[in-house]
Amino acid sequence: MPRRDASIAPASAVEDLAREGLIERPPGYGGTPSGGTARDGQNGAHDGTGRVNLTFTPSGRSVGVPAGVTVFDAASWNGIAIDSTCGGHGTCKKCKVQIAGRAGEGVPVSRLDARAFSVEELKAGWRLACRAAAMRDLTVEVPPLTTRPKAATVGVGRQVILRPAVQKRYVELTEPTLSDQRPDIERLMGAIDDLEVRPTLHALRRLAQSLRRSDFKVTAVVVDDLLIDVEDGDTSQTRHAIAFDLGTTTVVATLLDLSTGTPVAVQSMLNRQQPHGADVISRISATMLDPDALPRLQQLAHETLDALAGDVCAEAGIAREQVYEVALAGNATMTALALGMDPEPLGVAPFVLTTESFDGLWATDLGLSLHPAAPARVFPALGAYVGGDIVAGMLASGVDRDKRLRLFVDVGTNCEIVLGDGERILATAAPAGPAFEGGSIRCGMRAAPGAIEGVRVSDDDVTCQVIGDDGSGTVAPLGLCGSGLVDAVAELVRVGVIEPSGRFAPDEQTAERLPGLADRLTKIGDERVFVLAWRGERGDLADSVQVSQRDVRELQFAKAAIATGWSLLLEEMGVEPGDVQQVLLAGSFGSYLSPGNAVRIGLVPHIPVLRIVSAGNVAGEGAKMTLLSANERAGADTLLREVSYVELSDRTDFNDRFVDELAFPG
Numbered sequence: 001m002p003r004r005d006a007s008i009a010p011a012s013a014v015e016d017l018a019r020e021g022l023i024e025r026p027p028g029y030g031g032t033p034s035g036g037t038a039r040d041g042q043n044g045a046h047d048g049t050g051r052v053n054l055t056f057t058p059s060g061r062s063v064g065v066p067a068g069v070t071v072f073d074a075a076s077w078n079g080i081a082i083d084s085t086c087g088g089h090g091t092c093k094k095c096k097v098q099i100a101g102r103a104g105e106g107v108p109v110s111r112l113d114a115r116a117f118s119v120e121e122l123k124a125g126w127r128l129a130c131r132a133a134a135m136r137d138l139t140v141e142v143p144p145l146t147t148r149p150k151a152a153t154v155g156v157g158r159q160v161i162l163r164p165a166v167q168k169r170y171v172e173l174t175e176p177t178l179s180d181q182r183p184d185i186e187r188l189m190g191a192i193d194d195l196e197v198r199p200t201l202h203a204l205r206r207l208a209q210s211l212r213r214s215d216f217k218v219t220a221v222v223v224d225d226l227l228i229d230v231e232d233g234d235t236s237q238t239r240h241a242i243a244f245d246l247g248t249t250t251v252v253a254t255l256l257d258l259s260t261g262t263p264v265a266v267q268s269m270l271n272r273q274q275p276h277g278a279d280v281i282s283r284i285s286a287t288m289l290d291p292d293a294l295p296r297l298q299q300l301a302h303e304t305l306d307a308l309a310g311d312v313c314a315e316a317g318i319a320r321e322q323v324y325e326v327a328l329a330g331n332a333t334m335t336a337l338a339l340g341m342d343p344e345p346l347g348v349a350p351f352v353l354t355t356e357s358f359d360g361l362w363a364t365d366l367g368l369s370l371h372p373a374a375p376a377r378v379f380p381a382l383g384a385y386v387g388g389d390i391v392a393g394m395l396a397s398g399v400d401r402d403k404r405l406r407l408f409v410d411v412g413t414n415c416e417i418v419l420g421d422g423e424r425i426l427a428t429a430a431p432a433g434p435a436f437e438g439g440s441i442r443c444g445m446r447a448a449p450g451a452i453e454g455v456r457v458s459d460d461d462v463t464c465q466v467i468g469d470d471g472s473g474t475v476a477p478l479g480l481c482g483s484g485l486v487d488a489v490a491e492l493v494r495v496g497v498i499e500p501s502g503r504f505a506p507d508e509q510t511a512e513r514l515p516g517l518a519d520r521l522t523k524i525g526d527e528r529v530f531v532l533a534w535r536g537e538r539g540d541l542a543d544s545v546q547v548s549q550r551d552v553r554e555l556q557f558a559k560a561a562i563a564t565g566w567s568l569l570l571e572e573m574g575v576e577p578g579d580v581q582q583v584l585l586a587g588s589f590g591s592y593l594s595p596g597n598a599v600r601i602g603l604v605p606h607i608p609v610l611r612i613v614s615a616g617n618v619a620g621e622g623a624k625m626t627l628l629s630a631n632e633r634a635g636a637d638t639l640l641r642e643v644s645y646v647e648l649s650d651r652t653d654f655n656d657r658f659v660d661e662l663a664f665p666g
Contacts, residue, residue, distance in 0.1 A: 246330030302367020392622025450478030460516025
């Protein structure tokens with residue numbers, strides 16, 4: 001770990017290091033402004049395409065992210081804790097990491113790095129993670145957290161003061177006597193008079209034995225205004241909560257240490273409802289066709305949540321009973337199924353919610369075996385297709401606070417889109433279909449080991465990045481996930497193998513212009529395909545991974561639905577695409593989508609790629625915010641009143657606009 005009192009590297013010393021070739025000269029160093037974060041290009045321009053692998057030590061975790069993503073964001077998305085209190089703005093200078101290699105080769109020194117480290121530390125590869133843009137494969141050493149931050153950083157550009165609803169008070173009470181026969185609960189309440197609480201039955205059942213077993217030295221556990229338990233001795237330093245992002249495909253659980261505000265364990269798994277369909281419509285249909293489907297889907301949701309709760313508790317080495325509160329963000333259908341509510345009204349016109357908000361829920365209502373009196377906070381929904389996960393994402397990203405014109409896009413089977421400028425907020429949902437998750441694609445698969453997640457096409461070759469492969473080629477490509485599909489089509493459009501209309505170029509044209517790729521453009525039956533990877537002998541189509549003409553069409557339909565959604569919101573707001581100052585790509589898929597290729601296929605407005613931010617799991621971040629700060633809960637309810645929902649199915653011009661958006665930008 002670098003010295004906290006290290007001297008600051010003067011400009012002359014940094015210039016000397018650059019001349020020696022030990023570090024790259026930081027853009028703008030020495031007085032020329034270089035912008036804000038690494039997202040703004042501070043650490044060197046990039047075109048927003050391609051992926052890099054980061055290996056974090058001492059954990060040994062290896063993750064793949066789009067080029068240009070900061071080390072801090074890459075770690076945060078994957079549950080790797082890096083100390084920070086400022087949300088990646090470079091003001092706290094706590095996110096210190098060491099880049100392996102000669103003087104942190106490949107990661108230029110920013111102005112803030114030079115202010116945070118001595119010359120010796122810069123030579124040793126120390127950088128601020130929030131300013132270190134990953135432009136190539138890196139090995140990053142992450143020091144253990146050494147301080148307890150006073151603020152918990154969450155979301156994109158948002159931080160909250162650590163004020164959780166879960167409070168503990170250790171008290172040493174006087175024992176009752178014949179002259180002092182006050183009830184046990186009155187004795188306890190008198191000792192925690194700084195809190196106004198109501199005892200739960202669970203706490204009352206445990207109170208008498210706990211007091212006498214521990215010589216009247218106990219810890220009161222309070223959540224909001226509820227006394228939920230009384231524990232023997234002093235347990236005041238042990239407070240945990242779990243934030244859930246209940247997705248249609250993937251469910252994520254984050255265990256939080258409420259004493260420090262830091263995540264201590266993160267786990268994810270596929271939603272066990274998958275056998276009942278890959279999207280919300282399929283699952284709604286299942287409940288309409290089979291009266292036994294609803295309780296079965298509820299049970300599967302409960303099993304998923306409880307398994308993840310067990311995983312994060314086991315990873316952190318804590319007992320389930322030490323989790324005193326949970327928060328859940330999910331779309332309207334997933335939330336309804338988890339609570340055993342009939343989702344049919346969500347799937348048929350006029351698409352009506354049973355309720356917007358949920359009060360008085362317990363963790364047991366979600367099938368969770370945690371503390372038996374733990375409350376559950378479930379995010380409210382804006383509408384049938386803009387659910388609590390989007391409200392959580394808006395809360396985390398501060399869409400109601402930022403005065404910039406910002407576009408929030410949660411890319412998935414159902415794509416939610418939000419446009420806001422700090423004064424007005426519009427939201428809608430577009431039916432993108434399963435293409436982004438590998439569904440309905442000839443060689444499609446989930447983002448798992450063996451999936452092609454990145455593609456680069458040259459005049460005579462194709463390079464594929466495969467999940468789980470370290471570059472040695474030891475992991476053979478098995479199929480194509482959503483980000484790989486976008487990369488492949490964008491690259492083929494760029495080199496001219498796919499025309500703007502979406503059709504593959506004629507064989508003779510490809511053979512003339514790109515002879516090295518000609519044998520990859522072929523047919524399987526009557527359908528034209530382009531081979532991305534030969535797994536066996538070159539020319540063996542049966543043992544290859546391809547993109548078909550139908551795959552291209554599926555991607556066109558998906559991106560056209562999304563582009564129609566945001567273009568209509570822009571029109572409603574009275575602004576142009578070029579006016580958008582930031583695009584937030586949210587969700588698991590959005591986090592690993594190359595910004596440059598998102599622009600190239602027309603998925604997002606044609607703006608500079610540095611305005612496009614991979615926002616990560618902002619739904620989960622919003623859920624964490626409400627656990628770390630009780631004050632943030634009112635913010636979610638306020639958003640319901642501030643956001644105007646635009647129903648696309650009511651638009652008579654939707655089909656015409658959709659057709660206009662099908663073509664790839666020329």
